[in-house]
Amino acid sequence: MTQRPRASLGRVLDDLGATLLELVAGDPDRPIGGVAIYDPLDDPLLPQHALVLGVGLRDPEEITQVLRDLSRQHAAGLVLRSPVTVDANESDVAVLALTRGATWDQLGILLRSVLDVGVAESETLAGMPSGDLFALANATAALLDAPVTIEDRSSRVLAFSGRQDEADTARVETVLGRQVPERYSRLLSERGVFRELYRTDQPVYVAPMPAISPEVAIPRVAVAVRAGDEILGSIWVAVRERLTDERSEALRDAAKVVALHMLRIRADADVERRLRADLVSTALEGGREALDRLGLADHALVVLALAVPAAAERQRLADAFAMHLGAVQPRSAAALVGDVTYGLMPVDSEERAARIAQDFLDRVGDRFGATIGVATAVRLPQARASADRALRVLRSGRRTQRVARLADVQVEALLLELRDLVEARGEQPTGPIARLVAYDREHNSTLVETLRAWLDAFGDVTAAAAAVYVHPNTFRYRLRRLAEVGALDLADPEARFAAMLQLRVLAADLAADTVSGGSLDEPC
Missing domain, CATH: 3.30.70.270 (Reverse transcriptase/Diguanylate cyclase domain)
Structure with missing residues (x-):
């Protein structure tokens, strides 16, 4: 059985167009079966009707060849960074331009949000496709005649309506980043906006913030999205004037519908995550x-x-x-x-x-x-x-x-x-290392550190002395002293290996137990 594609280019352009994407050439009604990133060093197996992100594609000849390849693989479209400098009408693959200032990461996250909504699903909630927050944002924007965003408790943008270009700089930045910038959310908190928003079910009017004008030039009206006593998020509307009573009522009703869909999305996501985790765990x-x-x-x-x-x-x-x-x-x-x-x-x-x-x-x-x-x-x-x-x-x-x-x-x-x-096994250092550890603890010396530095420097006294910040003569004195105290033959490769292994495995944390420094009778 062939799985029905989950969305179309037209749907993507409706939800992301103007703010992020522009159709340069091609049929907007083409179905999309998945998203892939173009990699010139690899020939990945694309999903059916793939929308391909042409990251780094700039050369017209290379773009023309990529379009031919994608056409053979029945791809739905290719996204290029604006401005597009190739004649895209020669291919049956749709070409879209990504707005300057937007990042490929932002586009990828937004496409996932749009394409995760299964248009083949017949289930609806309150007359809207189940879990389709973008459709809800656009419906709310039509009722209020203003651009809308739906956000979670952390001010992350879950969905947004069209016409965002009619709002101010702050709104555009928020939509592109899928997150209210920290400087804006901090000012909202300082002004008590969130506190007021979350303690009432009525829309809250938010005047422009002079401290960051002209970035925020248009007022906002926001309403909390609730499920009983739990705050799920909020709806934000960029308005030119206060809402009428009728539109305020429409916004409150929209918040109730959004709450149903957010709960359903959360439940579906939890089930899908558990299923995927079980499958991956079992496969491993x-x-x-x-x-x-x-x-x-x-x-x-x-x-x-x-x-x-x-x-x-x-x-x-x-x-x-x-x-x-x-x-x-x-x-x-x-x-x-x-x-x-x-x-x-x-x-x-x-x-x-x-x-x-x-x-x-x-x-x-x-x-x-x-x-x-x-x-x-x-x-x-x-x-x-x-x-x-x-x-x-x-x-x-x-x-x-x-x-x-x-x-x-x-x-x-x-x-x-x-x-x-x-x-x-509870094993402890033995032999020379044990004797050196005991001596350091009793005399507040650094023989273990000296041996470790000498072994790490492969017997280079100058390098080892520099590593522990002492004069080479002082280091040589300590080296002779540790050979005497530990009864350690530094010329024996087996003895050196045994000492190195114990320092790496048994005494790896001994440096913290000894105090750095030297005896007063050390020469320099």
């Missing part, structure tokens, strides 16, 4: 049926393991990661399993998967502290274990990079596993 354990349901059974897969320190951000980053992988490779799957988000990608190498992972982290920035382990294997359980091992090294802070394959960090992974073993 070797479940063939789960791979079949994910459409990945006949592909060689790379596993990507994403970790985020802050628990509150994990689901948000998991959703963003799933969108990123899906845009690059439509047959990917990703879900939050426990405290790690796992991605399954049918790509040809770990190297390419690592580049895709790095690209994702570059886009989200370093504010989340996210890291990603990458691995491949004949069996998925082995690949997951390898990705987890690489991820653990990154999370331990032993590497400054944020993406790693197991081959990149295998030694560090083995050392961490050795530490697990000795900790489970």
Whole structure:
């Protein structure tokens, strides 16, 4: 059975047009079956009726060739950065221009919002397609004759109506960023707007804010979206004057309908996330049926393991990661399993998967502290274990990079596993290292630190002395002293290896237990 496409170019242009997109050439009634990112170094399998984002495409000859290729694959359209400098009428693929100032990330997020609404679904709520917040925003805008946004409790824009270009600079910036800028939301909080908004079910009039004029030149009317005592979000209308009683009543009614749809979206998203998490988790354990349901059974897969320190951000980053992988490779799957988000990608190498992972982290920035382990294997359980091992090294802070394959960090992974073993057995340093640790603690000296620096510098006294900020003569004295105290033959390679291994595994944290400094009788 052929799955019916979920949206059309016309629907995308209705929801995003003027603010983000302009139709340059082609049929706006063409169906869209998915979104993909153009990659000149790869030939991905596009979903049927794909809308392709031409990131970085500028050369007219290259664009013409890409349009020919997309036509053979029955793509719906190609999005290029405005201005478009190619004759797009020669291809049956629609060409759209992305407004200057908008980013590809913003467009990708907005397209997902629009295309996630299943137009093939017959279910409605209050006379509107279930979960279609964009349709609700446009219907509300028609009733009030003003541009509308629907936002969540964190002032993130969930949907918006057309005609946003009729509003002011602040509204355009909000729509493009899908988030009310922090400087605006801070002023709203300082003026008590949110407090008033959330304690009443009546529309709240918000006058322009002189402190940031002329960016906010048009007043707003807002109403809270409630489900019982819970605040789900709010509707914001950019108005030229106060609403009449009839339009205020229409806005209150719209808020009730939006609440029903937001609750339904939340419920559907929770169910879909749980189902996807179960499938991904089962697939990682070797479940063939789960791979079949994910459409990945006949592909060689790379596993990507994403970790985020802050628990509150994990689901948000998991959703963003799933969108990123899906845009690059439509047959990917990703879900939050426990405290790690796992991605399954049918790509040809770990190297390419690592580049895709790095690209994702570059886009989200370093504010989340996210890291990603990458691995491949004949069996998925082995690949997951390898990705987890690489991820653990990154999370331990032993590497400054944020993406790693197991081959990149295998030694560090083995050392961490050795530490697990000795900790489970309760083992302590023995022999020379034990004697040096005891001496340092008793005499407030730094013989362990000296030995560690010497071994790390491969016996280079000058480099080792610089690493611990002492004179080379002082360092040589300490080196002779530690050989005497520890009864350690520094010329014996086996003794050096044993000492290095104990310092790495058994005594890795001893630096915190000793006080840096030196004896008063040390020469300099």
